[in-house]
Amino acid sequence: MLTRRKGVHLMRSDSGARRFWRWISVCLLLGGTALLAGCGDSSPPAQRPPSALPVNVITARMMTVPIYGEAVGNTQALETVEIRSRVNGHLLRRDFDDGALVKKDQLLFLIDPEQYQQDLAKAKAQHEYAKVSLELARKETQRYATLLRQAMISQEEFDLKEIKEQEAEASVLVSAASVNLAELQLRYTRINSPIDGRIGFALVDQGGLVSAGTTLLARVSTVDPMHLFFYLSEEDYLNLSDHFGDDFEDVIKTLDIQLTLAGGLIYQHIGHLDMFDREVDPKTGSIAARAVFPNPDGMLRPGMFGRVRVTLEQEWETLLIPQVAIMDTLGRKSVFVVDDQGLVASRGVEVGMRLNNLRAVRGVEPGDRVVVDNLQKLRPGAHVAPTVISYELEDSETTLTAPVGTPVSDPTDTSVSSPSADTSPSLPSSDTSPASASREETSEETEGALGTPSDGHPGDTSDAATGQ
Incomplete structure (x- = not known):
């Protein structure tokens, strides 16, 4: 019994080995066929030409x-002008409406003129005093000229009187210039439009303090x-x-x-x-x-x-x-x-x-x-x-x-x-x-x-x- 079972076992092992080697042979055959097929055609696959870009x-x-x-x-x-005052003082009034059309030389602002009126009166008084002094100096010069001809005074004394007359004449000229300056300052208290045009907003209210050459009052520009x-x-x-x-x-x-x-x-x-x-x-x-x-x-x-x-x-x-x-x-x-x-x-x-x-x-x-x-x-x-x-x-x-x-x-x-x-x-x-x-x-x-x-x-x- 032992011998029979051993023979059967040996027969089964031999049959399994044959099936294993048969399977290995088939795999090798298929792999070799595929390898030969790949080596037989080495050219790359065909590529399609690029399509034209539509434009x-x-x-x-x-x-x-x-x-x-x-x-x-x-x-x-054409012209834009900034309106500023040439004198210091308080703004007494303005004579225009904001945004209105204005004419050349039209009154726009008035600075308080009282101080400048007094300055003008003082300058005129000093001018009158200078003129009187000049008249007196001229008369004295005439008297001294008569005395010099009579040899009653020296030439030096006469020369001094002539110099006094010339000083008086210069004083008259200075006082006259002071009067003109005072009149000019008084006239500057009236600020007029320099051009025809349209004025903008008033930038200083009535009663405001205005500084000469610094305070901007308004702007005027031409229209046409x-x-x-x-x-x-x-x-x-x-x-x-x-x-x-x-x-x-x-x-x-x-x-x-x-x-x-x-x-x-x-x-x-x-x-x-x-x-x-x-x-x-x-x-x-x-x-x-x-x-x-x-x-x-x-x-x-x-x-x-x-x-x-x-x-x-x-x-x-x-x-x-x-x-x-x-x-x-x-x-x-x-x-x-x-x-x-x-x-x-x-x-x-x-x-x-x-x-x-x-x-x-x-x-x-x-x-x-x-x-x-x-x-x-x-x-x-x-x-x-x-x-x-x-x-x-x-x-x-x-x-x-x-x-x-x-x-x-x-x-x-x-x-x-x-x-x-x-x-x-x-x-x-x-x-x-x-x-x-x-x-x-x-x-x-x-x-x-x-x-x-x-x-x-x-x-x-x-x-x-x-x-x-």
Whole structure:
């Protein structure tokens, strides 16, 4: 029994070993087949060609348009005078209403004159005493001259009398000057308006103490006409000079200037350019200009902001492309153009005057397809799928220039502009570059940035006026 059981056990062990080696053989066979299959084809898997980037393009073309120049500025009176007293004293009264129109030599303030009346009376009395002393000295000189001829006095005594007469004459002159000064001081107690214009608030109440040359009583400014100061960038100034030639300042002074006030109100009177400042501000790179507007009804007040618009030329034919298509890389202006095979190329351009949303350029030919979006994703030689869209000039009356820092338009927008027949370059102009360099500069529509003129501008005459 023991022998049989042992044989059975040996038979079972031999059968399990055969199954184990059979399983190992199958695994090795399958692994070798897979290895041979991998070594037989060593080429990488096929890659799909990159898809073309969709972009919007415009077909550049020549346009005949009127040229409008625009800038933002503020109004300043031709003359602004500070009213101050030339004498000390208490303010006795004022003879005007705050904010009223006043005439030249109209009485505005009266300083208490009592002290100055007494000073004048004293000066007149001293002058009379000096005249009497002079008369007495002259008579004594005449008597001494008679005695000298009779040899009754010496020459020295006569000379002394002549000197006394001369001293008396000098005293008369001094006393006369004192009278004139006292009269002048008394006259200064009446403070009159030095100009025709509008007066502001009275800054000292009745009874207040006034110090000569120090206390500011009020301000008066002229009404008609009115100045308007605005700024042009150095680039715009040079563009205008190049466009009109050497005598462009004389030519531009003959052009009509329209003024649009806050809220879009168009001022009914036409103005004209008066002058450019003598220098360009090196800090802002801009030059101040001054226009003159009639103001017969007094509607314009100093300090008001407005947009000036001047027609530079009625018909001008030039090639215009959207401002958003122009890139600025370290001062180099360029655009992307697409050929018939859909390949992108970079084209250097020279930029000219900006007309609202479009820019005049050289270096692009009519018919060239210029890319207007996705500029930051493109490189020369890239393959794109262009979609041609139309473009027109925006109406400056309804589409104003964006403030500094805002994009000119959405680069993903498929519409470059809205149709219009109006043209309006915003002064000063700017260039647009892709991605982080994309920006649009305008005349500062906020105070201090166009650098708009303020109190103390070189064109503002602020004199200290005193009593007349």
